[in-house]
Amino acid sequence: MKWIHPRTISPILLATLILTGCTSYPDDGAGGMGEYTAMSDFSPVFPEEPLGPEHGLRFDFHLAKLQLDSLINQGAQWCFPAAVIQAETKEKRIARELEGNLLLDAANDIVILRKNLNKLELQLDYVTGETQCVPPSQNSAFQSDKVIITKLVDLLNIDNQFAVGSTEINPKYMGHLAQAASILKQHRHLKLSVTGHADMSGSAEYNEKLAMGRAKQVERYLIIFGLETARIQTLSVGETLPLTEGDTPAIRLTNRRVSIDIISTKAQGGGYEHL
Known part of the structure; x- marks a missing residue:
């Protein structure tokens, strides 16, 4: 493959390459590729680093994730699919914010997520007292x-x-x-x-x-x-x-x-x- 020096590329071509081939900007109203980032390797702690505010946030995030996982295991995605979808989207957003060190944004979104999960838990308790949430x-x-x-x-x-x-x-x-x-x-x-x-x-x-x-x-x-x-x-x-x-x-x-x-x-x- 022949290497091309950046100075030999026209400004219009360079702009086209930047806008079309070298970015991952999200579409309007969507979170882009980051919305679908896998979180299997997202750790709630930094074992080899001094304790800081990000540790508490990661721990709070981990607790919220466990709460959502528990609600899903109880069938929340069958009785309240919209609430679960929105909680999962918020969860992925928080993971990206924590990875990017956007601590204030992450803290605020964690508060919103926990409030929504508590509301979902009350709704699920009410419904499962009358029937079952099944596929x-x-x-x-x-x-x-x-x-x-x-x-x-x-x-x-x-x-x-x-x-x-x-x-x-x-x-x-x-x-x-x-x-x-x-x-x-x-x-x-x-x-x-x-x-x-x-x-x-x-x-x-x-x-x-x-x-x-x-x-x-x-x-x-x-x-x-x-x-x-x-x-x-x-x-x-x-x-x-x-x-x-x-x-x-x-x-x-x-x-x-x-x-x-x-x-x-x-x-x-x-x-x-x-x-």
């Missing part, structure tokens, strides 16, 4: 649903949704809502839980109202795009559950958002139940 009779149908839920999660939970102090939706995100509504109209057993968030720029009371306004605005456009009101639940957490801790303009941008959970309401006979 669906038609596994191919379940796998198809899993693909649909994953796509909806990616579409609905992207960054850069709202301007500062505003409930007006970014046009690009509005396009994502239209796509999601089109998918949901074909899968009527799926519902949405829309949670509004705000950054920490204003008072807690103001941010609570602003976050609810954002959730209601998302609901409004989903209804315009053809989704029934009964399939959308809205709530607000104000500034209390930021996606990322901090106060830079970029961090405030990511915290001005809605987070959307996909909920399956299929009966147990068809595969899984919803609380």
